[in-house]
Amino acid sequence: xxxxxxxxxxxxxxxxxxxxxxxxxxxxxxxxxxxxxxxxxxxxxxxxxxxxxxxxxxxxxxxxxxxxxxxxxxxxxxxxxxxxxxxxxxxxxxxxxxxxxxxxxxxxxxxxxxxxxxxxxxxxxxxxxxxxxxxxxxxxxxxxxxxxxxxxxxxxxxxxxxxxxxxxxxxxxxxxxxxxxxxxxxxxxxxxxxxxxxxxxxxxxxxxxxxxxxxxxxxxxxxxxxxxxxxxxxxxxxxxxxxxxxxxxxxxxxxxxxxxxxxxxxxxxxxxxxxxxxxxxxxxxxxxxxxxxxxxxxxxxxxxxxxxxxxxxxxxxxxxxxxxxxxxxxxxxxxxxxxxxxxxxxxxxxxxxxxxxxxxxxxxxxxxxxxxxxxxxxxxxxxxxxxxxxxxxxxxxxxxxxxxxxxxxxxxxxxxxxxxxxxxxxxxxxxxxxxxxxxxxxxxxxx
Amino acid sequence: xxxxxxxxxxxxxxxxxxxxxxxxxxxxxxxxxxxxxxxxxx
Numbered sequence: 456x457x458x459x460x461x462x463x464x465x466x467x468x469x470x471x472x473x474x475x476x477x478x479x480x481x482x483x484x485x486x487x488x489x490x491x492x493x494x495x496x497x498x499x500x501x502x503x504x505x506x507x508x509x510x511x512x513x514x515x516x517x518x519x520x521x522x523x524x525x526x527x528x529x530x531x532x533x534x535x536x537x538x539x540x541x542x543x544x545x546x547x548x549x550x551x552x553x554x555x556x557x558x559x560x561x562x563x564x565x566x567x568x569x570x571x572x573x574x575x576x577x578x579x580x581x582x583x584x585x586x587x588x589x590x591x592x593x594x595x596x597x598x599x600x601x602x603x604x605x606x607x608x609x610x611x612x613x614x615x616x617x618x619x620x621x622x623x624x625x626x627x628x629x630x631x632x633x634x635x636x637x638x639x640x641x642x643x644x645x646x647x648x649x650x651x652x653x654x655x656x657x658x659x660x661x662x663x664x665x666x667x668x669x670x671x672x673x674x675x676x677x678x679x680x681x682x683x684x685x686x687x688x689x690x691x692x693x694x695x696x697x698x699x700x701x702x703x704x705x706x707x708x709x710x711x712x713x714x715x716x717x718x719x720x721x722x723x724x725x726x727x728x729x730x731x732x733x734x735x736x737x738x739x740x741x742x743x744x745x746x747x748x749x750x751x752x753x754x755x756x757x758x759x760x761x762x763x764x765x766x767x768x769x770x771x772x773x774x775x776x777x778x779x780x781x782x783x784x785x786x787x788x789x790x791x792x793x794x795x796x797x798x799x800x801x802x803x804x805x806x807x808x809x810x811x812x813x814x815x816x817x818x819x820x821x822x823x824x825x826x827x828x829x830x831x832x833x834x835x836x837x838x839x840x841x842x843x844x845x846x847x848x849x850x851x852x853x854x855x856x857x858x859x860x861x862x863x864x865x866x867x868x869x870x871x872x873x874x875x876x877x878x879x880x881x882x883x884x885x886x887x888x889x890x891x892x893x894x895x896x897x898x899x900x901x902x
Numbered sequence: 903x904x905x906x907x908x909x910x911x912x913x914x915x916x917x918x919x920x921x922x923x924x925x926x927x928x929x930x931x932x933x934x935x936x937x938x939x940x941x942x943x944x
Contacts, residue, residue, distance in 0.1 A: 542906060665906060672909035695907060726911075752911045753919075761912075777913070784913040787920050794924045811910075815919065874923065 488865040492858075499861035500880060501829040502803045505623035506631030508534045509663055509730075510585035511548055513635040516688030518708040519580030521573060522548035525566055525597065526587025530623070541665060542694040547704050549573045549582075553589055562590050563600045570616075571609040577704060580711055582610075583639055584618040585631065591622035615711070617642035627830040629730040629805055632663040636688055637734040643711060644718040644741070653743065657684040657768065658720040660734070662727010662751065662807050667695040673726075679774045680765055685713045685720065720744050722768045726751050726761070729806035729835065753811025754818050755784055788819060799851075799872040801825040803863055803881060806835045812876050813839060817846040824851055825866045831856040860884050 458464045481487055507524065511534045514522035524531040531550035538546035551569035553562045566584075573582060584597065597618045605612050619634035659673060670691035677684045692707020717723070722745040723738050725731045731748075739746045745768060752761035759781075762773050799822045802812040806828060813823045826839055836856050843849030855862060864884040867875075875885050908922075909915040932940060 543904065666908075666910060668907045668909035669911045669915065672912050672914055676912055752915075754916055755913065758912050758916065780913040784916045787917050791920045791924045794927045795920070798927070815916065819920070874926065876923075 482865075483868040485869050488869050491862060491865045498829070498859050500883060501859045502827065502863075502877065502880065503627035503629075503805070503830045504537065506621035506626050506628060506634070507585050507587050507623060508537060509628030509630065509632030510583070510619055510621045510635035511535075511538070511546070511631075512628075512663060512665065512690065513632045513639065513688050514548075514583035514585070515546065515693045516690045516708055517581060517583075517639060517714060518710050519705045520708055521577055521579035521582050521705075523569070523573065523582045523584045524548060524550040524587060525562060525584055525595070525600075525618075526550065526553055526589050528552045530587035530589075538694070542667070544694045544696065545702075546694075547577070549577070558589055558593060561593065562595050563603065566600050567604050567607060567609050570604050574610045574614070579705070581615040581617070581639075581643075583635055584616060585621045585635055586619075587621075588623045591620060591624075615642050627805075629663045629727075629807075629830075632730050633733045636660070636731065637737055640687070640714065640717070640734065641737070643715045647715045648718045648741070648743070652719045653721055654685075654716055654719050655683055656717075656720050657682050657765075658687055658717045658723040658738075658742070659684050660687045660723070660725040660727065660731055662725060662730035663805060664727065664751070665690075667691045671695075676762070676777065677765075679776050680769065680771055682765060682769050682771065685709065685717045687714060687717060718742050722747065724749070724764070724768070727807045750814070751807045751811045753808075754815035755781065755788070756818060757811060757814055792820065796820040797822065798874065799824040801827070801863060801867060801872045801875045801877075801884075803827040803829070803860065803875070803877040806831055809835075810838065810842065813842050813849075813852070816876075817842070817848050820848055822848050822851050824853070824872050825855065825863060825870070826852055827855040827858050827860075827863050827866075829857060829859045 456464050456466060507530065511522045514520055528550050531548060535546045535548055549569060551562060551565035553565050557565050570582065573579070584601070586595070586597065597620065601616050601618060604610060610616065617638035619638045621631040621634055657677065661670060661673065667690060670686065670689060674686065687709055689707065689709045696703060696706035718741065720742060723742050724747045725735050726749060728735070728748045728750065735746070735748050747764060747768070749760060749764060750757050752758040762777060766773050797820065800816055802809060802823055809826060809828055813826060816823045823843070828835060836854050839854050843852040860881055860883065867884055875881050908918050910919055
């Protein structure tokens with residue numbers, strides 16, 4: 456046996472072609488599925504990412520903001536490359552490159568040197584700091600480190616340095632997003648609340664949403680209504696800026712002054728309740744005006760609720776243009792009915808997206824059959840079940856909380872569906888050879 | 903590719919999701935059906 460260079464290679468083990476084929480067939484069986492579902496200490500291809508990745512997305516959503524990773528360079532590269540691949544745009548962020556000495560002596564020196572360098576070289580207006588696993592395991596004290604950095608003059612005293620502890624080994628990207636957004640808002644709004652002042656604006660929070668088209672759509676809807684707004688953590692320009700021959704390190708993002716004044720808003724609306732749970736709790740206690748948390752508006756019913764809530768909060772009727780759009784959506788649903796009605800779907804992903812997918816499918820008379828969340832809670836399970844119970848098409852739906860995409864593959868091989876909805880990591884589960892199974896699995900990616 | 907530019911929320915997002923899903927089913931039918939049904943698919 457030789458490798459690509461023609462050099463002799465001694466195989467560690469000899470596995471026959473027949474054995475490979477036997478195992479390939481076996482992993483598609485009920486017997487394997489039972490073993491797969493019995494595993495407790497191993498996750499294979501989870502449908503979520505780690506906390507710092509979510510923190511970085513929130514950090515990118517503000518004007519002149521340079522995300523700062525307190526941790527190893529490799530971790531920072533992972534978050535950046537994930538965003539590069541998803542958005543096909545640059546994701547400027549810095550790291551203080553902790554290595555072995557940082558792990559032994561703590562990362563304060565790394566943090567101070569990196570803050571000084573990044574401030575001088577990249578001239579940001581804010582550097583949101585978040586952690587990877589290493590500083591969390593050794594117990595770095597970010598509060599003290601940042602206070603010391605300002606006392607040493609690494610950055611000016613009034614320079615905003617929000618920070619969040621985002622251990623990768625706990626929670627998921629939505630929890631990191633939540634912690635970072637909370638810290639950014641706490642930092643920017645400190646001392647900005649003015650008794651009796653009202654900006655007259657809506658503060659809109661989309662939650663962890665990596666679809667720049669959604670942000671633009673929210674803005675279009677608000678423009679149709681004529682509602683002034685501040686979009687908190689607006690990544691639409693950051694990750695969808697035009698190619699015009701000029702590189703901008705900080706394109707777009709919510710203006711820091713607007714974010715600071717958001718504490719005096721007329722109303723605050725979050726459309727990602729699971730991805731902004733902590734932030735919303737803090738907002739309820741500290742922000743002026745009304746506070747509303749509701750589901751991401753997927754499908755007609757949830758969009759109706761969203762528009763009616765906007766109408767109620769700002770005393771404006773739903774614009775005729777949006778009513779006409781609703782009519783077109785209903786018309787398309789009628790046209791599409793023959794292709795989707797009764798079809799079985801597997802859906803997977805974040806809690807806020809899952810609730811939207813299931814609601815949308817039930818509206819279409821489709822069957823949300825396998826519903827999988829690899830980082831969920833009992834509350835989510837109950838909410839999904841309640842949603843399924845509202846429709847006859849939800850009777851066959853089964854919910855799998857804290858199961859991964861390798862579990863989903865077993866489900867698809869033993870109990871096939873017609874299609875999957877989720878982000879692109881599901882393609883490995885969707886790559887189901889039809890010759891081996893009756894499953895006809897297609898992939899509709901939202902990633 | 904670049905699906906992150908296509909909204910999924912709101913009525914427009916609903917229409918985008920439906921079109922994408924239905925077109926996928928139609929493509930699969932086109933790939934797998936016999937000639938008579940191939941001609942019927944639009």
